[in-house]
Amino acid sequence: DEEEKMVTEAxxxxxxxxxxxxxxxxxxxxxxTTAEKYAVGxxxxxxxxxxxEKDRIAWLDYSIAKGDWSTALSxxxxxxxxxxxxxxxxxAAEAARQEWMKYYAEQGDYKxxxxxxxxxxxxxxxE
Numbered sequence: 436d437e438e439e440k441m442v443t444e445a446x447x448x449x450x451x452x453x454x455x456x457x458x459x460x461x462x463x464x465x466x467x468t469t470a471e472k473y474a475v476g477x478x479x480x481x482x483x484x485x486x487x488e489k490d491r492i493a494w495l496d497y498s499i500a501k502g503d504w505s506t507a508l509s510x511x512x513x514x515x516x517x518x519x520x521x522x523x524x525x526x527a528a529e530a531a532r533q534e535w536m537k538y539y540a541e542q543g544d545y546k547x548x549x550x551x552x553x554x555x556x557x558x559x560x561x562e
Contacts, residue, residue: 462486499523533557 454473461469462483470483491510498507499520507520532551539548552558 465490495520502527 454475458470458473458475458479461467461473465486467483467487470486471480474480474483491512495507495510495516498504498510502524504520504524507523508517511517511520532553536548536551536557539545539551549558
């Protein structure tokens with residue numbers, strides 16, 4: 436009967452709306468297991484994979500910015516990303532070395548400053 440068909444279609448439309456809202460919310464909040472459970476079709480599966488990758492890169496960059504090198508390396512999935520982490524770690528260590536060397540020199544602790552000098556220009560700065 437026509438009324439029963441309309442009710443069935445309305446229920447199906449409501450169920451689909453609820454599924455889609457649940458999927459979208461799960462995807463936007465990083466609840467990938469839930470998103471995968473509610474995903475329908477290739478497009479939504481692709482959206483999950485894309486969001487996972489976007490979030491992985493964001494966590495990689497955040498970990499680098501915070502100097503959390505081991506966590507950053509855990510997010511690196513390529514040689515280029517591993518190099519990015521290692522280069523950032525080396526740059527941070529070099530900046531810290533220079534900062535401490537400058538601090539010791541400004542405090543008059545030339546022995547400690549010279550212990551951190553690794554280049555000729557460092558020694559010239561201290562003297």
